[in-house]
Amino acid sequence: MSDALLDTAVAAIQGRAGFRKPRIGIVAGSGLGPALAALTPSLAMAYRDIPGFPESTVAGHAGQILVGDWGGRAVAALSGRSHGYEGHAPAALRLPLRVLRRLGCEAVILLSSVGSINPEIRPGRLALVSDQIMLAGVNPLTGANADAIGPRFPSMVDAYAPALRMRAKKAAASLGLSLGEGVMLHHPGPSFETPAEIRAYRLLGGDLVGMSMAPETIVARHCGLDVLGIGAVTNMGAGLTRDAPSHAETLSMARAMAEDVARLLGRLLEQWDAPA
Ligand code: HPA
Numbered sequence: 001m002s003d004a005l006l007d008t009a010v011a012a013i014q015g016r017a018g019f020r021k022p023r024i025g026i027v028a029g030s031g032l033g034p035a036l037a038a039l040t041p042s043l044a045m046a047y048r049d050i051p052g053f054p055e056s057t058v059a060g061h062a063g064q065i066l067v068g069d070w071g072g073r074a075v076a077a078l079s080g081r082s083h084g085y086e087g088h089a090p091a092a093l094r095l096p097l098r099v100l101r102r103l104g105c106e107a108v109i110l111l112s113s114v115g116s117i118n119p120e121i122r123p124g125r126l127a128l129v130s131d132q133i134m135l136a137g138v139n140p141l142t143g144a145n146a147d148a149i150g151p152r153f154p155s156m157v158d159a160y161a162p163a164l165r166m167r168a169k170k171a172a173a174s175l176g177l178s179l180g181e182g183v184m185l186h187h188p189g190p191s192f193e194t195p196a197e198i199r200a201y202r203l204l205g206g207d208l209v210g211m212s213m214a215p216e217t218i219v220a221r222h223c224g225l226d227v228l229g230i231g232a233v234t235n236m237g238a239g240l241t242r243d244a245p246s247h248a249e250t251l252s253m254a255r256a257m258a259e260d261v262a263r264l265l266g267r268l269l270e271q272w273d274a275p276a
Helices: 004-014 033-038 090-103 162-175 195-204 213-222 247-270
Strands: 024-028 040-046 064-070 073-079 107-116 126-133 179-186 208-210 226-236
Touching: 004 040, 004 090, 024 033, 024 090, 033 073, 033 247, 064 247, 073 090, 073 247, 090 213, 107 126, 107 213, 107 247, 126 162, 126 213, 126 247, 162 179, 162 226, 162 247, 179 213, 179 226, 208 226, 213 226, 226 247
Parallel strands: 024 073, 024 107, 107 226, 126 179, 179 208
Antiparallel strands: 040 064, 064 073, 107 208, 126 226
């Protein structure tokens, strides 16, 4: 895997004291940073100290990489993410996932707050992402392909690894946590959906809406990371309830769900190498 930007970013992280090779990556977005509290970091580094790393400009996103141990596994977690709607170029948005891969991760757990458009998946619940629909937004692989990193036309079949979803279901069941499951419909944002868009997305087969996970999954699959996507359902989609969605509500709900996310991840990581 080679790319000058990638080489420089990876070297900056590996050169820090406390670095150890991670096996599993985690990306935590809006309000979900506190879910990482159970990770014991041997290294914490701000995105601004990593050359080329896009800095998140969104309230509720911390902006640091933590490398350390969680549940006996070597983990690298990105606390805070950047989105296309912040104006970052696709190349900058590709970097964080590729860095995780190059540091040694074989899989990544993508955590994001999401809206629900499926009446059976209510706010306050966690939901596994089974597949995605990316109708709108810029494909993050737009531009010249880095053939050493991945193919020009990567497959998106089983993009959310069935084996990891199975593990997550087992972990949730062992904790008595209720987990929904559904298709992520990507909405590029930053405006929330209109009620008409929500109705259309439902007709198209979506269960969840979000502004971050689908492009990250494309980048992750392209560079060979297995993906587990977990949404923290913070609200029903626009028009499905009387209240309009808001970032403040999304943040406070996600913070309230961070403990469930932490319990689920803790159990999942502990059992990561157990026979399926
Ligand atoms: N729409 C899009 N993204 C979201 C939502 C929503 O309703 N809630 C949390 N992230």
